[in-house]
Amino acid sequence: MTPTERPAAPVDVRIEGVELAYGTTRVLKGIDLEIRPGEFFAFLGPSGCGKTTLLRLIAGFAEADRGSVRIGGTDVSGRPPWKRDVGLVFQSYALWPHLTVAANVAFGLEERRVPRPEIERRVQAALELVGLAHLAGRRPSQLSGGQQQRVAVARTIVVEPKVLLLDEPLSNLDAKMRVSVRRELHALQRRLGLTTIFVTHDQEEANSICDRIAVMEAGSIRQVGTPMELYERPANLFVAGFLGAANILDGTVASGAFTLAGGARIPLAAGAVPPPGAKLMFRPQHASLAADAPIAGTIVHREFLGATVRYALRVGESDVVVDVPFQSGGDLHDVGAHVGIALPPERALYLAD
Template sequence: MNTPVQSAAPAAPSPLATPAVSVGIEGVNLSYGEHHVLKDVNLSIEPGEFFAFLGPSGCGKTTLLRLIAGFNQADTGHVTIGGKEITDLPPWKRDVGMVFQSYALWPHMTVRRNVAFGLEERGVKRAEVERRVEAALDLVGLGHLAERRPSQLSGGQQQRVAVARTVAIEPKVLLLDEPLSNLDAKMRVQVRRELRDLQQRLGLTTIFVTHDQEEANTICDRIAVMNDGTVQQVGTPMELYERPANLFVANFLGTANILSGRVVASGGERRFELDGGTILPVPADRTVPEGARLVFRPQHANLVPAGAAAPGQIALPGLVAHREFLGASVRYGVRVGNTEVAVDLPFQSGRDLHEIGTAATLTLPPHALMWLAG
């Protein structure tokens, strides 16, 4: 499980650092014609927090980000920054800075001129423009490339120019709309660490839109998982992964095994009967919502020879259907009743692997089981 990057020591603050502010979203609804895009969205983002809107394409996350920026207007609801109502303010009066997915750099301008452009448009005095441009380029490590044009930069460097241009105006809130989507996999890892370090140096409240759960998990303090215009759950990456509120969150954040069945009560005890006939006990302290399914993560399960489960473990008889070598682990596909589930076991050189087609028992500690609906 990925967690936000933690530095060994606090990064030195930037000259562009501004006091951190909160962002509030209350009762927001937004429709395009008959299409209800945002549905009663309520969020409270803390000062200095690195916060993510995470969800699949079309879930409303970018629409919500643009609403905060002032490019979209809510049908109902309120948006506040630092406790100040901004719902009806135009974008240029909101003190927010937005980095677009396309970067939107002027191709005929140098890096320096791109960063200075927004300040000059605001009528900032020349000496102050120069100070902020130098500070912004120093912040993103591009001072030595100030006279190049965007076409002479790599994708990662162009992204850093877009960030420098935005932070140079000293916004109260930084908005990032899928800023890593145009980079290759290796560059995304590098740049997301740079973004986290930059955000810590600025102490700036930052909202990050992405459909990539790994990106959100590794750099954000908290995440709002969105689907179909609604906020499904808000929490830290670990909270969302370990205690998902519903099936959508469990399935969207990492791999989840989801098994259908029904609760059967007998003599004061409850059991969960899986489709296919396998029955397992339901711990007395667990709430099982109506229509719930059994959910567990692949790494929480183990495979032992058929009938060899240890006392206190939940045991499910199965058949090894296939396996995949993933380097640090081996993923087994195990047929349990009518369902195939994934089991991830650490790879150790010299240890015998479970053979395809053999019977095995899948074991789980009771605390690893979740019953989720929705």
């Protein structure tokens, strides 16, 4: 059976209470996650936060000290990689340079001693799925970076995994290729309907193609949500700052208002309950500049970006960015000008670390 003939029903992945340490370094600190059947899911976080370790743990190349991994309801903890129905595409692709595209894709089936006619049929089907059937006779060095990546994906899906794991699959491509290849990857994932986990440190990559994202920091998951949920309703300052530009200001909460260090008073929106130690967070496009607005600042830099004008301001001890839509014929504020920043109360979020 080939992936094109009968796609298996997609499975879920459940990670419960996973802890992992290398020596005394805790790399994964109590991970709980539920990835839905057929979902395109991202692990997003800065370098060193544990994304690859978590992916390797799902694949069976690392073992947790505590906790479990379930794939399609089956606890796979303790099983070797080849008994988990997962396919891992490595960051480096790891293609055999001396083998043709077809032979690279056939490799895993030969290892499993699949009969020759079936190998040929499945390799052909996998190459058609990734749009490379016409290049089956080439060697990896005769392909572009994006095509090599598709060979790596074909080689993984030909063994019919239930879960596809991709570790920074776009990082070897130049900036332009990354955008077109990520679209192809998204279209392919939808065609396959395969539960897919995509590891990246690039928020734009995760936002543009993934259904949901787990934002990780130092071995912990800080928030899980759709790209829009994470942007609009970040749960903490880390997520707010990691997904998009964020202004963050210190202050104190008293009698229905947040008072900035410099004295400006911002009334709390109805129902707003700032957590202890909260700071004010707002996006650059949600504020505006006006002479009589409450937050006093000084413009230190101005960038004309076409559709918007980006102002960098100094507010007390903090740096603030405000994006103002550009109106032709409108007046711009000059560097050095003292202006006020206006912020609608419902656009002010109060978040802690």
